Amino acid sequence: MWGSVLLKRIAFYLVAAWAAATLNFLLPRLMPGDPASAILLKMSELGPVTPDRVQLVHRLFGGAHSEPLWRQYVSYLGGLFHGDFGLSLAFYPTPVSTVVRSGFLWSVLLLGVSTVIAFVIGTVLGALAGRRPGGWLDTVISPLSIFVHSLPYFWAALILVYVFAFRLDWFPLSGGARPDLAPGFDPQFISSAVTHALLPAATIVLTSISGWLIHMRNMMASVVNEDYVLLARAKGLSETRVTTAYAARNAVLPSVSSFAVSIGLVVGGSLLTEMVFNYPGLGSLLNQAILNLDYPLMQALFLVISMTVLVANFVMDCLYVLLDPRTREAAS
Numbered sequence: 001m002w003g004s005v006l007l008k009r010i011a012f013y014l015v016a017a018w019a020a021a022t023l024n025f026l027l028p029r030l031m032p033g034d035p036a037s038a039i040l041l042k043m044s045e046l047g048p049v050t051p052d053r054v055q056l057v058h059r060l061f062g063g064a065h066s067e068p069l070w071r072q073y074v075s076y077l078g079g080l081f082h083g084d085f086g087l088s089l090a091f092y093p094t095p096v097s098t099v100v101r102s103g104f105l106w107s108v109l110l111l112g113v114s115t116v117i118a119f120v121i122g123t124v125l126g127a128l129a130g131r132r133p134g135g136w137l138d139t140v141i142s143p144l145s146i147f148v149h150s151l152p153y154f155w156a157a158l159i160l161v162y163v164f165a166f167r168l169d170w171f172p173l174s175g176g177a178r179p180d181l182a183p184g185f186d187p188q189f190i191s192s193a194v195t196h197a198l199l200p201a202a203t204i205v206l207t208s209i210s211g212w213l214i215h216m217r218n219m220m221a222s223v224v225n226e227d228y229v230l231l232a233r234a235k236g237l238s239e240t241r242v243t244t245a246y247a248a249r250n251a252v253l254p255s256v257s258s259f260a261v262s263i264g265l266v267v268g269g270s271l272l273t274e275m276v277f278n279y280p281g282l283g284s285l286l287n288q289a290i291l292n293l294d295y296p297l298m299q300a301l302f303l304v305i306s307m308t309v310l311v312a313n314f315v316m317d318c319l320y321v322l323l324d325p326r327t328r329e330a331a332s
Contacts, residue, residue: 006318013314020306025076028295029069038293039089085300090292096300099285104304106176107274107281110197114204115259121205122212123255127248129213130220142217149210154272157203161276164199171199174278200277212255219251226250259316 036058043049043057079085085096125145129138165173177192223229224247232242274283282301289297 009314009317013310017307017310020310021077021080021303022073024299024303024306025073028299029072038295080303085303086296088289088294088297090288090294090297096296099297100282100300100304103280103282103285106279107283110200110279110281111204114201115208117201118205118208119212119255119259122209123216123252125209126213126216127220127243127251130217130251131224131243131247133221133224138217141213145210145213148206149214151207152272153203153207154276156207157200157273157276160199160203172196176280196277196279200273200279203273215255215258216251219254220247223247223251256316256319259312 039057040049040054043053083097085100088094088096088099091099125141129135129141132138161173165171172195176196177189226247229242229247232245233239272283273279274281275287278284282304285297286301288294289301
């Protein structure tokens with residue numbers, strides 16, 4: 001039974017991955033302009049461009065005189081299997097895959113750790129607030145979380161930078177680590193990276209935690225009155241066991257299914273956060289790609305973000321099936 005459910009999930013996400021890759025190929029080509037035209041425009045500002053150079057630029061970066069669309073699509077799919085996204089225009093002649101790898105680890109560490117921390121803290125506080133709706137904890141936490149939830153990423157980031165980096169000088173203003181340190185697993189570099197990541201991580205946690213808290217609180221408030229929870233209390237079970245093993249276990253299921261989706265939302269919001277902190281992640285790379293009309297880099301970043309969300313959804317989907325036997329019964 002579990003094997004058939006897993007095969008169906010794998011087939012669905014493979015089709016979704018192909019659709020995301022295809023849309024990622026088509027959308028930039030449906031937009032007006034192309035990478036070659038953008039480069040030629042910049043070259044024309046420095047002086048006249050010869051026809052030979054125009055033809056060479058179109059051959060290297062595509063454009064009006066490039067291959068037919070179907071051949072580009074075949075080449076694009078072949079490049080995906082080999083991790084070849086072409087050359088970056090903003091970091092020319094560095095390959096796009098190299099540029100993406102340079103920012104991917106920073107973003108994964110920052111966003112991954114921050115999202116997990118926000119999810120865990122928000123879920124625990126929401127469960128505590130929702131098990132007694134109207135109690136003192138619910139009265140204090142719920143309005144405060146709604147207020148924090150309304151704060152934009154960039155506004156919270158600017159406040160933290162001004163207070164803790166500019167005024168108090170407790171943390172660095174920008175960057176991912178000290179520029180004089182080579183990346184590695186030595187204690188000095190790790191300490192510098194953690195120090196530079198604390199403010200961006202605090203911004204993501206503060207602006208994300210309230211969403212999980214509100215969602216878990218509402219689910220918990222509705223679950224605590226279910227018959228199986230009342231029966232567990234009637235059996236004389238401790239309040240801690242009733243809360244964790246019965247109420248919270250079922251209330252957390254919708255949050256688990258939406259956890260993967262939140263990764264994509266946090267990545268989008270982190271663009272502004274990384275711009276404020278000048279943090280060397282995917283958000284900063286996307287900003288540079290947009291400013292420099294770097295279509296190959298934009299295309300690769302959009303694909304990486306899409307595939308990351310799909311992989312996270314697949315993992316969470318499988319975890320949801322393990323946590324909730326009803327999904328296995330429905331699938332069978």
